[in-house]
Amino acid sequence: MRLRIAEITVLSPGIRKFTLEPLAGLLPAAGAGAHLVFDIPGATRVHKNAYSLIGGPQARTQYEIIVRRVEPSRGGSAWLHEHARIGDILEAKTPQNLFPLAHLAKKHLLLSAGIGITPFLAFARVMRTPFEWHHCSRAEDSAAFAALLPPGPQVTLHTSRNTLNLAAVLGTQPLGTHLYVCGPELFNETVQTMARALGWPESKIHTESFASAAGGAPFIVHLARSGQRLEVAADQTLLEAIEAAGIAAPYLCRGGACGACELPLLQGTPEHRDHVLSPEQRAANKSLMVCVSRARTPDLVLDF
Amino acid sequence: MNKSRPIYAPFQFDPSGARHLLVTDQPDPPADLNTNVQTLTARTHTADAILAFLPPHLATQTTGLRLYAIGSEAFVWDVNAIALAAGMGAGEVHLTRAGPLIRRVYCTHCQTMADDVATTITQCPGCGATLEVRDHFSRHHRAFMGVQVDAEAPGEIPAPEGFRS
Amino acid sequence: MDLNLKPAETFRGNFSAQNSEAAIRRFPFPFPDDLYMYSVNMEPHERGGPTAAYDAIFDLDEHYLGECADRAQVLADDPKRCQVMPHLIDAEWDTLELLMESLATDYPAQFTLTRNGDAWHWINRPLALDQRFTFGDAASLPCPPFEYITRQVQGDFTLQDQRDNDLFIEGGMVTSQADWSLNFDAGMSFRQWHGPVPLAHEAGVFDRALAYLLRLQLGKPVRRLNWTLTVNPRLDTSPENYPKWGPDRTTVTPENVGHKLCLRVELQTLTRLPRSNGILFGIRCYLIRLEELVRVEKWARRLHRVLRDLHPDLAAYKGMPRYRPIIVDYLAAFDDGAPTSPGTGPD
């Protein structure tokens, strides 16, 4: 999917908002909590960065994202801050949602810090049940965040002068409250540890985890029968790499569930990511499901 | 093996909770109960009184509560439904069945509930159909599925059996 | 896409429903091999497949009018066949949007969707509907959005909410089902809902399927086929109405089996919904009389072998015990023992 940068808004020296539009037609609908993965050009390689969409779910004409410049920059955010111009075209994947709202919640409790504000901006537009939102910010960004936060007594902006009393907030929530946490790792861990200590069940604690997204470190695969050597890129599956080389491999579900793509392994240690092989079969390392599994060793050799 | 029939674990205190409430339609709570657990038993309350007490009580409670229900299958699932309505979910409610192996049955044809059914073949109190109690349980209806047993050939009715689980 | 609609036929009473030669050729025959076993037979749902039944995202065929009329009758008799729990309201709109967009794209001669922001205009020519409404405002439609659109599409639909690493069936339009009850199963988790299916739990089929579906992505729907047998082309074989259709099973004879007995195939599609993050499960039912099916020689041979060698537990689950020998005898006459070609399409 190709998106054009329609607008760039400077919210603070380190934070910008980008408005993106489709080249033609409508954008795929995306729910609150969804994110978009972009290909962002870099000096040596293309960066894949994920950003939460902050627009409401009706927004099929525009997507909006907010980007903080990461120091030291890992590439993507620096390019967006320094080089991106209105009219530039970016390649993106269909949005996916790993951070949805719980539909059965009686109340939503949102705790965010820094750029973790972004998914909750989308939440705020669609929540129908009561909510309470605490956002923590560094002093230099607080004006920018204050302008983004919706008005109302249920939203509080915390800075060093007005710190968040976690135990008080987490200890007094009515039954049926769902907790959503989004911020830097330390913030997320602190909140979750406190919540568990106060008796919150796992089913009521939500964090955004990109861990289940596909991809991983690149590796090399050797196909013993044809003598080919293929590189499997970070954002490519082993099956896709084989197909990209023009070789037909068996598959059905492409999601590690059916077992159709199992190929015998001659050498190397796979990182099994399927749901088919038993623990014993995994440990034997005699085969792998090439639609999802990757490598723990730099190379794999397949009997294929 | 059937995956909708509930499997009950014996009662166990859940240390991840901050506060604990145990309700039972049996006279006595489990032995050596942790003293932090507030209990309501059949010695002081009828099952109906417990079920009436719960909704307003849960409405005043905060996250961190664990609710335990021990008793007949119908009772523990009634408690579960009240807990869900109050916003409780996975990991917050623990059910343990006690008492005889009887089932609550939902007639698929007329939607009547029959309580205290003891055998696999039973008469629907609503429409009179002879029902086979399928091993298929709905947590939402809090009952097993009852379907007319002799619909294909009237009068072809297998011998009733007691429930084994 | 070509769509030639027959005048409404009946799927009850005198059972006038028949398949034209073209409908037979496009039938989604479910058996890739001569031996049937449970498997996680899910694959990406993209346009195109072994027959024309796979050409649209939501397939319509010559039976459209008759099936819509049958659904309306089932709902008139039993409104609980369509129910959606209130927390799935976003999924209702997701469904309406997906179905309207898909139908308008795949069948532009029959359906048109025009929108101006939230002001939508929907035209369904076969059913003579012309509806202007506000997307997101249920009061602007004659009935709730999920019911409104699923009354206009062939096949059953259920809505699944995703939470606690599981899927819960919490809504649906179910009027052409193979002996399961939406009203009874509503609220069940994935494994509970599939509880009565024999053998598959032990094979780990549902655990794998669930793990796969929990990661179903937006824009990447998947499909699978399921099958059973039904006496007479009856769409509504519900547990609720078992006393009505159960007796049919005693009426099968060697003389009428070819006409009466139908292979019932479900083309099941699973689609991630954007706003709700739920999953729409489409269960599109196709019925073909054995006498129609045997006109494709490959299918006759293979169905004979599948039913002859089927595990008895599965045969019982599919309601076959009373008439299995009659069917197998009937089909044996069309099986000369020749090998069958790979794949499910006709030769």
Ligand code: FES
């Ligand atoms: S294609 Fe199904 S497991 Fe790989």
